[in-house]
Amino acid sequence: MARYTGSQCRLCRRETVKLFLxxxxxxxxxxxxxRRQYPPGQHGQRRSKLSDYGMQLREKQKVRNSxxxxxxxxxxxxxxxESKKGVTGEVLLQMMETRLDNVVYRMGLAPxxxxxxxxxxxxxxxVNGKEVNIPSCSVGVNSVVEAKEASRTIPIIADSLSKAExxxxxxxxxxxFQNFKGKVLELxxxxxxQIPAEEQLIVELxxx
Numbered sequence: 001m002a003r004y005t006g007s008q009c010r011l012c013r014r015e016t017v018k019l020f021l022x023x024x025x026x027x028x029x030x031x032x033x034x035r036r037q038y039p040p041g042q043h044g045q046r047r048s049k050l051s052d053y054g055m056q057l058r059e060k061q062k063v064r065n066s067x068x069x070x071x072x073x074x075x076x077x078x079x080x081x082e083s084k085k086g087v088t089g090e091v092l093l094q095m096m097e098t099r100l101d102n103v104v105y106r107m108g109l110a111p112x113x114x115x116x117x118x119x120x121x122x123x124x125x126x127v128n129g130k131e132v133n134i135p136s137c138s139v140g141v142n143s144v145v146e147a148k149e150a151s152r153t154i155p156i157i158a159d160s161l162s163k164a165e166x167x168x169x170x171x172x173x174x175x176x177f178q179n180f181k182g183k184v185l186e187l188x189x190x191x192x193x194q195i196p197a198e199e200q201l202i203v204e205l206x207x208x
Contacts, residue, residue: 053205055201056202056205059197059198059199059201059202059205060074060202060206062195062196062197063096063195063202066195066197067096067099067102067113068113068114068117069096069136073136075206077092077095077096078092078202078203078206079206081095082206089199089200089203090199092202092203093193093195094187094193095138097188097192097193098138098139098140098184099135099136099137099139100120100125100127100132100134100136100139100145101113101116101120101135101136102116103139103145103173103182104119104125104145106169106170106173107145107164107169107173107175107182108161108163108165108167108169108175108177108182109125109145109160109161109164109180109182111156111159111160115156115160116135117135119151119154119157120132120133120134120135121133121135123148124147124148124151124154125145125146125147125151126144126146126147126148127139127143127144127145128143128144129144131148140184141184141185142185143183143184144181144182144183145181146179146180146181146182147180147181157180161177161180162177164177165177169182170194171185171192172184172185172186172187172188172192173185
């Protein structure tokens with residue numbers, strides 16, 4: 001399966017905005033976006049005006065890279081969102097937010113989405129009491145996500161959860177920090193989704 005193996009910081013610099021792909025590093029002065037606020041490459045510091053298509057493409061890439069999904073996955077997710085009731089752009093973001101790997105990250109059980117995806121693939125989490133090792137699995141309202149008893153001693157999970165307790169978690173999830181578990185209270189609203197993107201441009205891109 002194809003996957004991106006390059007620098008995560010390069011993706012953030014390309015969009016000139018923090019996508020929080022590196023966990024704790026993104027909150028320090030070592031963040032690449034803070035140090036070099038221009039796209040990577042030899043022409044990165046040139047000022048160029050984007051076309052309408054270029055703006056739509058950048059918004060799509062920003063969201064896709066934030067959640068770490070491939071183009072085909074993202075496009076199929078858009079088509080499913082298009083068939084559902086509601087505003088397509090918001091429904092798309094809700095579907096991405098309620099992926100299991102993202103829910104694990106939002107609950108603070110992993111420092112970033114890449115780590116969350118790897119932990120899910122290795123079978124460290126239960127959803128409503130059953131082991132689920134599919135990162136793209138959709139987590140519904142009132143579903144309980146928890147780390148397995150044997151996985152709670154893994155340093156990356158324990159350290160991430162301790163820091164999440166200090167930083168806080170989104171309003172649409174509830175976390176029991178003592179028992180390494182959390183519950184999805186409701187679908188996230190657009191205000192709860194911390195992705196600095198204009199989803200309407202993504203809708204326009206795929207609707208051509």
